[in-house]
Amino acid sequence: MSAIDARDISKRYGTVTALDRVTLAVEPGEIFGFLGPNGAGKSTFLNLMLGFTHPSAGSISVFNHDCQREGVMARERIGVLPEGYDVIDHLTGRQHIEYAIEAKQINDTADPLSVLDRVGLTEDAERMATEYSKGMKQRLVLGMALTGEPDLLLLDEPTAGLDPTGVAELRSIIREENNRGATIFFSSHVLEQVEAVCDRVGILQDGTLIAVDTIGGLRSSLGGGTKLEITVDALQNGALETIRGIEGVETAVAPDNSTIEATCTNDAKMDILVGLRDAGIDVVNFRTQEASLEDMFIEYTETGQRHNTETHTNTDFNGTDQEASNNSSNQKANTRSSQSERQSNPSQESIAGSKSKSELRTRIRIRGPIRMTSQWQQVVRQDWSQTVNQRSVKILLVLPVIVILLSAYLYPVVSQPPFTTGRFGSFVRGLLRVVIPVVGVLLGYNAIVGDFESGSLLLMISLPQRRRTIVVARYIARAGLLIIATFIAIIVGAGLVAYPFGSFQLLGALMLIGIIAGYSATWVGIGVAASTLVATTRRALGLGFAMVFLFAVVWDIIEDVLRGVVLSANVMAGGLPEPIQFVFGLSPGNAFSTLIIGFVDTTQEVTGAWYLSEWIAAIVLLGWIIGPLAVGVLRFERRDLQ
Known part of the structure; x- marks a missing residue:
């Protein structure tokens, strides 16, 4: 079982191909470096693993969990330090x-402070994370990735923003995690960091994987890559031709009369020295330098050379099991060899008490299913605390409260007895039909797109959480705020109506609270749905208010105009035909009014055909509560976030 198994994975954005049939297997316990120029497709590959985007073709899995169909189960095994993220607003470290x-x-x-101590943020634990520097944010998100001892660490440009001390600490953490058995997938443009810690590297160019091998394997594939600098007593005529004639020598030049620089295979080094001696040239000194990862990276990306090894052969996965087994065995052999070399360095010894890598590599961690209710509660709490503390939200919540309480105060003054809770519902519904849509959309329009613009949404989705969980939880939190505010206002308002001359109708008050709650939930849901459908808060706000304008203003104007035309032309008595009344009754505002007349105000009655009844209005409002939110959730789950 591979830690990462990509099979002919491709991603296209219109006519642009970001990834082109990439096939790659990363074995458990391996440290794999992923390299490529800017725009090569590295981040796209990681985004496909995390479910941020969807493949155009092919598949990618993590520990046998398909990253698209089983994304949550895959991310249960992953710790992520993504690129392009931001921390979550209003949360401390x-x-x-x-x-x-x-x-x-x-x-x-699990102790959060021990994790923060490991990444050097203990003293800043109670500070708002938005106040952190770039390097501190990197440390914080690395700490989030390390929680729970994940089987796979995905690190996308992990050294960005870190000072040299932070880079050294990061390298130490990578080794510690690998020593306990974790697989590390390291994407970076800092080549010396990759060379220092990685068992194998892959080089991506223009969406195509052009090389996968150990550092030594890449060096050998480029014709040796050893640079030999020789200092001689005096350079004689014909010396360079002698060296160039030796097998394995690629180049030989003389910068001055006492220096020779040659590029050759490892086996040709001694032949050069022997050749110079036989030519009568005294060698004063010599030194060798292996081609660096940077040299090899430049060589591959500039020449476009493709390096096919046993680990990258675009294997036909419909072929025999024996072929796949051979590939897997070769990969493991390369990994073990490279790890042995790295572990021979005392500074890279296993941490005390760690198990052997061979045991840990075959370890399969079994975790229970994610408790979705708990996740909803977590996101609801986080969004509730973040939203309720915003001054703009407090002002929004005060608006319907003021409307209800002011209406309760004016109702006995401008109306005739009897003063009842039911009649108060009819009195206040006209104002609430407009106020609640405005407040609901303003509460919901930035629920998703706001975090998408800031980058904190990527951080949340990189954790094992479903997208729908985040959307529904945000909806519950924001609708809950508006419902609680109107609930308190209705209770107080009903008391003002009943004292001292009216009567308090408990059932009517409860029905009024329930209907207003449903209407509030409808418009918060429309705002949240708008937040999932577009890419900017400005567009989400525009879409939300377009819905308000259509159904809270234009819809009623069109209905009134048609009714006036029918009455003035004496086409039929009583106003619009019932089928047309039904069509206009499909708006959330008309359904809201029908429900108050039918269930709250006992002095009025809903008349007409059965499909104009309050029960049908209840079904219509329920459809408005569920419909827009369902559309938003489905669209958001299919949407590419990167």
């Missing part, structure tokens, strides 16, 4: 780690 612990369903003994 400690709360970020707690958020990751809850999302990963880690047991209650």
Whole structure:
């Protein structure tokens, strides 16, 4: 079982091909470096693994979990330091780690402070993460990735923003995680960091994987890559021709009369020295230099050379099991060899008490299913605390409260007895038909797209959370705020109506609260749906208010105009034909009014055909509660976030 198994994975954006049939297998326990120029497709490959985007063809899996169909199960095994993220607004450093612990369903003994201590942020644990520097944010998100001891660490440009001390600490953490058995997938343009820690590297160019091998294998494939600098007593005529004639020598030049620089295979080095001696040239000194990863990277990307090894042969996965087995065995052999070389360095010894790598590589971690209810609760709590503390939200919530309380105060003054809770519902519904849509859309329009613009949405989705969970939880939190505000206002308003001259109708008050709650949920849902359908908050706000304008203003104007035309022309008595009344009754505002007349105000009655009844209006409003949100969730789950 491979840690990462990509099979002919492709991603196209219109006419642009970001990835072109990439096939790659990364074995458990391996440190794999992923290289490529800017725009080569590295981040696209990681985004496909994390479910940020969807493939045009092919598949990619993590520990046998398909990253598209089983994305949550795949991310349960992954710790991610993504690129292009931002921290979550209104959360401290400690709360970020707690958020990751809850999302990963880690047991209650997990200690956020120990994680922060490991990444050097203990003293800043209670600071708002938005106040952190770039390097501190990198450390924080690395800490989130490390929670729960993931089987696979995906690190996308992990050294960005880190000072030299931070880079050294990161390298130490990578080795510690690998020593306990974790697989590391390291994408970076800092080639010396990749060369220092990686077992194998892959080079991506223009969406195509052009090389996969160990550093030594890449060096050998380029014709040796050893540079030999020889200092001689005096350069004689014909010396360079002698060297160039030796097998394995690629180039030989003389910068001055006492220096020779040659590029050759490893086996040709001694032949050059012997050749110079036989030519009567005294060698004063010599030194060798292996081609660096940077040299090889430039060679591959500039020449476009494709390096086919046993680990990258575009294997036909419909072929025999024996072929796949051979490939897997070769990969493991290369990995073990490279790891042995790296571990021979005392600074890279295993941490005390760690198990052997061969045992840990074959380890399969079994985790229970994600408790979706718990995840909803987590996101609801986070969004509730973030939203309710915003000054703009407090002002929005005050608006319907003021409308209800002011209406309750004016109702006995401008109306005739009897003063009842039911009649108060009819009195206030006209204002609420307009106020609640405005407040609901303003509460919901930035629920998703706001975090998408800032980058914090990528951080949340990189954890084992479903997209629909985040959308529904945000909807519950924001609709809950508006429902609670109107609930308190209705209770107080009903009391003002009943005292001292009216009567309090408990059932009517409860029905009024329920209907207003449904109407509030409808418009918050429309705002949240708009937030999932577009890419900017400005467009989401425009879409939300277009819905308000259509159904809270234009719809009623068209209905009134048609009714006036019918009455003035004496086409039929009583106004519009019932089928047309039904069509106009499909708006959320008309359904809201029908429900109040039918269930709250006992002095009025809904008349007409059965399809104009309050029960049909209840079904219509329920459809408005569910419909827009369902459309938003489905669209958001299919949407590419990168």
